[in-house]
Amino acid sequence: MFLISFLLFVAAGINDVLVNNIIIVGPLLAHYGIFMMFLFQSISIARNFSLGFVEAETLARQVTQKNEELEGTKQELTILNERLEEKAKEKTFELQSKLDQINKDLKLAKSIVQSLTLIPELEPFLKISVLYKPLADVGGDIYFVKKIQDGYVRVFLCDATGHGLQAALYTMMIQSEFERLNLVATRPNDLLYYMNQHFYDKNAELRIYFPAVVVDFDFSQNLLKFAGAGTQNQIIHKQNGEIVVLENTGPIVGILEQFRFGITDVKFEAEDRLFLFTDGIFEELNEMDGTAALEELVDLIKETRDLPLENVTTYIKDGLFQKMQKTVWKDDVTCIVFEIGNFLFTSA
Structure with missing residues (x-):
């Protein structure tokens, strides 16, 4: 459009130059050329403005449409967020309820385990001090002290697998089997034999293996x-x-069928002390070298000879922490100290 108006203007100018120089005869056309150029330019500007306005309206409609779509999407997201919040609240409430139930079960299990580990009155035969530090509310270490009859006491200590509810369930099973066999097993190795056979037969389903110690105190002999x-x-x-040193007399319970465990008899005297413990103490002292760990523990035990019994386990705990250079355990730790009473002197 601009090119056409410009060409008309130039043609009119050339025409006027030729007429003024009497080269050709005709009217002067420059003013018409200017008019036509302005006319065409006005039409071009008006057309471009009109197209721009139409395009702006189109864009405005598109923007409005997009805004409406975004607003709809925003509302959908708001509804979705509200639903997610409701779901999250429901799940949080559900999980909290389950957690509360688990904590309730753990407290019940803890109270049951504590009731099982109650130590009967054994004086003047025995005095007992216990260091028992489970890693969780309910640990895998469990011990029973039973007065079989006057002058005869049996001690059972084991380290069941796991912590928490799993350990509590295993403990209940072990305790149930211990109570069933305790009165029929006349010697410590017999009790281990019967328990080993029971759990070996059950381990196709249960897979429960555990180390254990059984000690009988026969005060008549x-x-x-x-x-x-x-x-x-x-x-x-x-x-x-x-x-x-009381050396181990067989494999862990539940791993070998019909295994006959050995037995060690030791004469005791008044104020002798027996130290029973689980592997947690060894792992704290030296997990890689059991011999070195035993030597360190024996050194600690020697230092307690002149201490009152009630201070022995505290001294051992503090000594372990000092050697480990820390103040928390990484596994269940149990150490039970038995001191022979002075009744021996009066009965002699």
């Missing part, structure tokens, strides 16, 4: 009877300072 199933060597600290 001043005799200690010991049997161990997959445990660390246990320690007797004699009144004269001598250390007697």
Whole structure:
């Protein structure tokens, strides 16, 4: 459009130059050329403005449409967020309810385990001090002290698998089997034999394996009877300072069929002390070298000879923390100290 108007203007100008120089005869057309150029330019501007206005209206409609779509999407997202919040609240409430139930079950399990580990009155035969630190509310370590009859006491200590509810369930099963067999097993190794056979037969389904220690105190003969199933060597600290090592007498419970466990008999005297413990102490001292860990523990035990019994486990705990350079355990820890009473002197 601009090119046409410009060409008309130039043609009119050339025409006027030729007429003025009497080269051709005709009217002057320059003013018509200017008019036509302005006319065409006005039409072009008006047309471009009209197209721009139409395009602006189209864009405005598109923007409005997009805004409406965005607003709809926003409303959908708002509804979706509200639903998600409701779902999240429902799930949070559901999880909290389950967590509360689990905590309730753990508290019940803890109270049951505590009731099972109650120690009967054993004086003047025995005095007992216990260091029991489960990693969770309910740990895998469990012990029973039973007075079979006057002058005869049986101790059972084991380390069941896991912590929390799993450990509580295993503990209940072990305790049930212990109570069933305790009165029929006349010796510690017999009890381990019967328990081993029971769990071996059940382990196709349950897969419960655990180390255990059984000790009988026969005060009529001043005799200690010991049997161990997959445990660390246990320690007797004699009144004269001598250390007697009670070596393990068989594999862990539930792993070998019809295994006959060995038994160790040791004469005891007044104020002799028996130290029973689970592997948590060894893992704290030296997880890679059991021999070195036992030596360190024996050194600690020797230092307690002149301490009152009630201070022995505290001294051992503080000594372990000092050696480990920390103040928390990484596994269940149990250490039970038995001191032979002075009744022996009066009965002699």
